[in-house]
Amino acid sequence: MTCNTHAPKRTDGVPAIDVRALQKHYGSFQVLKDVTLSIAPGRRVVICGPSGSGKSTLIRCMNGLERFDGGELHINGLAINGKARRLDLIRRDVGMVFQHFNLFPHVSILENLMIAPMKVRGKSKAEAESLARFYLERVKLSAHADKRPLAISGGQQQRVAIARALCMEPRIMLFDEPTSALDPEMTREVLDVMVGLAGDGMTMVCVTHEMGFARSVADEVIFMDAGRIVERNVPDVFFQAPAHDRTRAFLQQII
Ligand code: ADP
Ligand code: MG
Numbered sequence: 001m002t003c004n005t006h007a008p009k010r011t012d013g014v015p016a017i018d019v020r021a022l023q024k025h026y027g028s029f030q031v032l033k034d035v036t037l038s039i040a041p042g043r044r045v046v047i048c049g050p051s052g053s054g055k056s057t058l059i060r061c062m063n064g065l066e067r068f069d070g071g072e073l074h075i076n077g078l079a080i081n082g083k084a085r086r087l088d089l090i091r092r093d094v095g096m097v098f099q100h101f102n103l104f105p106h107v108s109i110l111e112n113l114m115i116a117p118m119k120v121r122g123k124s125k126a127e128a129e130s131l132a133r134f135y136l137e138r139v140k141l142s143a144h145a146d147k148r149p150l151a152i153s154g155g156q157q158q159r160v161a162i163a164r165a166l167c168m169e170p171r172i173m174l175f176d177e178p179t180s181a182l183d184p185e186m187t188r189e190v191l192d193v194m195v196g197l198a199g200d201g202m203t204m205v206c207v208t209h210e211m212g213f214a215r216s217v218a219d220e221v222i223f224m225d226a227g228r229i230v231e232r233n234v235p236d237v238f239f240q241a242p243a244h245d246r247t248r249a250f251l252q253q254i255i
Helices: 054-063 086-091 111-119 125-138 152-167 184-200 211-217 235-240 244-253
Strands: 015-028 029-039 044-048 072-076 094-097 172-176 203-207 220-225 227-234
Touching: 015 054, 029 072, 029 094, 029 235, 044 054, 044 211, 044 235, 054 172, 054 203, 054 244, 086 211, 094 152, 111 125, 111 152, 125 152, 125 227, 152 184, 184 211, 203 211, 211 235, 220 244, 227 235, 227 244
Parallel strands: 044 203, 044 220, 094 172, 172 203
Antiparallel strands: 015 029, 015 072, 220 227
16 A cells, blocks of 8 residues: 655645634634744644643634634635535645544544544545554554554553544644643653654644654744744744743743
8 A cells, every 4th residue: 555645745835734814713802813824835833832822723723623703724725714615625634633532432443543534535444444554553553453442541542543633644734732631651652653754744733842842843833822923933943042031931931
C-alpha cells in the first residue's frame, strides 16, 4: 500500500490555512479579535497562551467545529462558509486530536480506526482495515488492535486517537492540548509520535504548552492572549528574546 499522504500536495503557493481578520463572539463576549494567520503546506505551528485566550476556539474554527462572525478562513484554498457540503470537504483534509481522546469504548481499537474511513470516505472494509493496521503500526500499537480502548493506558489511547485521525488521510493535523491530561511518561510517547509526523512533512497546528516540543519541531510559535495573536516568531527568537511583556510573563510561568 502506498501511504504518502503527508506530502504537501500543493506547490502553487496556496496556504494550507489562511485566517484573515477572524472575529468570534460568544454573546457579547469577543473571544477572537481580528486574528490573521497564514500557514503554508508542511509548516508546523505551535500556539500557546493562557487559559481562556481563544486557542481552542481558533483551531476549532479551522475545521469548521466553530462558526465565526467576521473575517475569512480558507483551508487549502477553499473558503469555510458554514455550508454543510463544504464542511465535509474541509474535514476530510483536516484531522483533529483533542485533549480527551473520545474513542468509542465499546468497539476494538482496530474498529475505532475503521469506522470513519468507511462511513465518511466510502472505503471498503478491507481498505479501511489495511489503513488502520498501517497507522496502528505507525503509532506502535499493532499488538493492541483487538483490545478495547479502556484496556490500554491514556498515552496509548491518545496515540490511537492520532492514528484514527491519520486514517482519514488528512493534509492538515490540528492538535488541541493533546498531552495535557497525561503524565510525563505518556506525554513523551505521544510527543514522539507527533515529532515523527512533523518529520513526514504533515502540516501541523498544535496548541500545547510543551515548549521542548515547540523548540525542536515548530517552524513558528504563536502566543495568544485575550483573543489576539500577541506575538509570533521562530522558536529561537520567541524563547530567547520575546518582544512583549505578556509573552515573557507567560513563558516565565510555564518553563
Ligand atoms: P483556550 O483554549 O485558550 O483556553 P477557549 O477558546 O477555550 O480558550 O475559550 C476562550 C474564551 O471563550 C474563554 O473565556 C471561554 O470561557 C469562552 N468560551 C469558550 N467556549 C464557549 C462557549 N461555548 N460559550 C461561551 N463562552 C465560551
Ligand atoms: Mg483550550
